[in-house]
């Protein structure tokens with residue numbers, strides 16, 4: 001269940017000869033930072049999107065919706081950033097996990 005547990009080998013060797021290729025961060029081109037202070041997320045009042053739109057059940061097939069709450073890395077964006085309320089965040093994460101299971105969304109930490 002916990003896909004965040006990394007099974008790192010016994011003992012991290014301090015010798016740095018073991019490098020496994022480039023880290024799989026899907027960053028094509030690697031754009032430069034956005035100039036100025038980049039606040040990307042909703043900077044409005046943080047109101048739960050689902051409460052506002054009165055979405056009670058979150059459909060796990062709605063990838064476009066779920067995608068808004070999944071970071072590029074595949075991780076679920078914490079609700080501190082999205083403003084989603086706790087009960088909805090819970091449903092959201094459940095939906096995201098279901099979506100992952102049917103390969104609609106990537107798993108976190110995979111690259």
Ligand SMILES: [Zn+2]
Pocket residue numbers: 048049050051052084085086087088089
């Ligand atoms: Zn809500």
